[in-house]
Amino acid sequence: xxxxxxxxxxxxxxxxxxxxxxxxxxxxxxxxxxxxxxxxxxxxxxxxxxxxxxxxxxxxxxxxxxxxxxxxxxxxxxxxxxxxxxxxxxxxxxxxxxxxxxxxxxxxxxxxxxxxxxxxxxxxxxxxxxxxxxxxxxxxxxxxxxxxxxxxxxxxxxxxxxxxxxxxxxxxxxxxxxxxxxxxxxxxxxxxxxxxxxxxxxxxxxxxxxxxxxxxxxxxxxxxxxxxxxxxxxxxxxxxxxxxxxxxxxxxxxxxxxxxxxxxxxxxxxxxxxxxxxxxxxxxxxxxxxxxxxxxxxxxxxxxxxxxxxxxxxxxxxxxxxxxxxxxxxxxxxxxxxxxxxxxxxxxxxxxxxxxxxxxxxxxxxxxxxxxxxxxxxxxxxxxxxxxxxxxxxxxxxxxxxxxxxxxxxxxxxxxxxxxxxxxxxxxxxxxxxxxxxxxxxxxxx
Amino acid sequence: xxxxxxxxxxxxxxxxxxxxxxxxxxxxxxxxxxxxxxxxxxxxxxxxxxxxxxxxxxxxxxxxxxxxxxxxxxxxxxxxxxxxxxxxxxxxxxxxxxx
Numbered sequence: 001x002x003x004x005x006x007x008x009x010x011x012x013x014x015x016x017x018x019x020x021x022x023x024x025x026x027x028x029x030x031x032x033x034x035x036x037x038x039x040x041x042x043x044x045x046x047x048x049x050x051x052x053x054x055x056x057x058x059x060x061x062x063x064x065x066x067x068x069x070x071x072x073x074x075x076x077x078x079x080x081x082x083x084x085x086x087x088x089x090x091x092x093x094x095x096x097x098x099x100x101x102x103x104x105x106x107x108x109x110x111x112x113x114x115x116x117x118x119x120x121x122x123x124x125x126x127x128x129x130x131x132x133x134x135x136x137x138x139x140x141x142x143x144x145x146x147x148x149x150x151x152x153x154x155x156x157x158x159x160x161x162x163x164x165x166x167x168x169x170x171x172x173x174x175x176x177x178x179x180x181x182x183x184x185x186x187x188x189x190x191x192x193x194x195x196x197x198x199x200x201x202x203x204x205x206x207x208x209x210x211x212x213x214x215x216x217x218x219x220x221x222x223x224x225x226x227x228x229x230x231x232x233x234x235x236x237x238x239x240x241x242x243x244x245x246x247x248x249x250x251x252x253x254x255x256x257x258x259x260x261x262x263x264x265x266x267x268x269x270x271x272x273x274x275x276x277x278x279x280x281x282x283x284x285x286x287x288x289x290x291x292x293x294x295x296x297x298x299x300x301x302x303x304x305x306x307x308x309x310x311x312x313x314x315x316x317x318x319x320x321x322x323x324x325x326x327x328x329x330x331x332x333x334x335x336x337x338x339x340x341x342x343x344x345x346x347x348x349x350x351x352x353x354x355x356x357x358x359x360x361x362x363x364x365x366x367x368x369x370x371x372x373x374x375x376x377x378x379x380x381x382x383x384x385x386x387x388x389x390x391x392x393x394x395x396x397x398x399x400x401x402x403x404x405x406x407x408x409x410x411x412x413x414x415x416x417x418x419x420x421x422x423x424x425x426x427x428x429x430x431x432x433x434x435x436x437x438x439x440x441x442x443x444x445x446x
Numbered sequence: 447x448x449x450x451x452x453x454x455x456x457x458x459x460x461x462x463x464x465x466x467x468x469x470x471x472x473x474x475x476x477x478x479x480x481x482x483x484x485x486x487x488x489x490x491x492x493x494x495x496x497x498x499x500x501x502x503x504x505x506x507x508x509x510x511x512x513x514x515x516x517x518x519x520x521x522x523x524x525x526x527x528x529x530x531x532x533x534x535x536x537x538x539x540x541x542x543x544x545x
Contacts (some may be wrong), residue, residue: 040524131461131522214456221454257454257469260508264467266458268514270503286507317525358520358527366529368539369494386527425524426461
């Protein structure tokens with residue numbers, strides 16, 4: 001029976017590169033997927049594109065392709081990635097330029113787009129935004145609007161012999177499901193197979209999180225050579241059965257436990273994992289350890305897809321101002337508390353306008369806010385003050401008031417730092433599936 | 447005994463929703479966590495963080511429970527004032543529950 005090996009080359013926009021290079025060299029893979037587009041990343045990319053129409057793709061595209069292209073060409077591995085972000089067309093030009101510089105010939109590169117609906121938002125102005133419960137027309141400062149597309153565009157590109165497919169917003173599992181549908185000719189109405197392929201995508205899309213990354217807890221969950229973590233590979237049969245493994249010779253582990261953590265990661269209801277291609281059901285999935293670092297996965301199913309697609313909207317939301325300062329030795333917590341009180345009173349005195357203020361004592365309660373908890377006396381404490389503001393001026397004052405604790409606050413404050421960030425937030429609406437059509441363009445390096 | 451002794455956990459996020467898995471090492475302990483780690487108990491444990499409902503999904507064949515906590519991330523990953531905006535470290539906090 002025909003088998004396809006597909007690997008994960010990145011689990012997020014800024015992920016490490018050398019696990020992908022090792023996998024291309026030693027993993028006997030047919031495809032490698034790079035998932036590099038978090039919810040908010042595309043809004044930030046859209047800002048970059050506005051400033052320069054040739055930008056707006058993943059900032060590490062050149063760095064990655066410079067090393068990945070020659071290897072993939074040599075080992076005949078096809079690349080599928082959402083590194084196109086807000087500008088897949090320009091990303092394709094960049095890849096072709098690198099290929100030419102490297103002397104690579106006979107390469108076909110495709111851009112998949114059609115996800116950008118920013119210019120059509122008027123049509124959706126009465127639709128309710130999930131996060132606010134209010135009509136879209138009331139959401140100000142929108143800078144990006146991208147529908148989560150399914151596999152159609154990628155499958156079309158592969159049918160037209162693309163070696164590299166670069167997309168804008170598609171669902172993360174689609175990067176891995178698409179080559180399976182293309183290779184095996186899976187029927188798009190066979191939701192059971194699409195559910196299995198979606199699980200493969202879900203287990204691969206976060207890179208090292210399937211192979212022992214984000215897992216180790218020394219003494220409880222030990223992982224070999226975590227510094228040398230290998231990324232996951234799925235070996236898939238035509239009937240949708242598959243095993244998960246990782247690059248030979250790499251660190252990490254593939255086990256029922258690592259895969260269960262990844263299976264449940266961000267899925268909410270396991271019977272209803274909504275994607276543009278199907279509703280996947282992971283509730284009956286079972287893992288069987290076949291050999292060291294080889295796990296068989298069975299039991300995923302699927303149901304018919306919904307009639308809608310999710311659109312993620314990026315909008316200019318607010319500013320966050322922060323300041324931090326440390327206190328140590330006897331009485332450090334009391335001095336940090338006094339410092340916090342001073343900052344709060346100073347913000348009032350100087351009329352700094354904020355929507356919400358948060359005070360953390362790092363080392364005690366910055367992560368776990370629990371009013372019932374008792375703390376032992378700490379050796380050192382870092383005070384953190386953060387506030388959300390409507391304008392930048394007020395955000396700047398938060399860090400300034402922390403910094404001036406140096407000469408004006410309690411004894412022995414040190415290591416003050418301050419930050420201001422303009423916050424782009426995301427919100428979501430659902431639109432009719434029929435409103436979105438994937439478009440594909442090709443460039444060839446001959 | 448702390449949950450940490452018998453189970454492991456991972457947290458993910460979507461907007462203002464936190465999703466925490468709880469997985470027993472030994473399937474024999476599944477009934478124990480199913481009985482003790484109710485949605486109500488989790489809501490109470492995270493009461494200073496989670497403002498909304500806590501839903502629980504069961505995966506007995508994997509010895510796992512999935513908790514979905516609404517209004518849990520200080521307004522959402524982008525605008526939260528928390529140091530850990532994604533609430534990634536909440537998994538370790540769940541394992542601190544005494545049963």
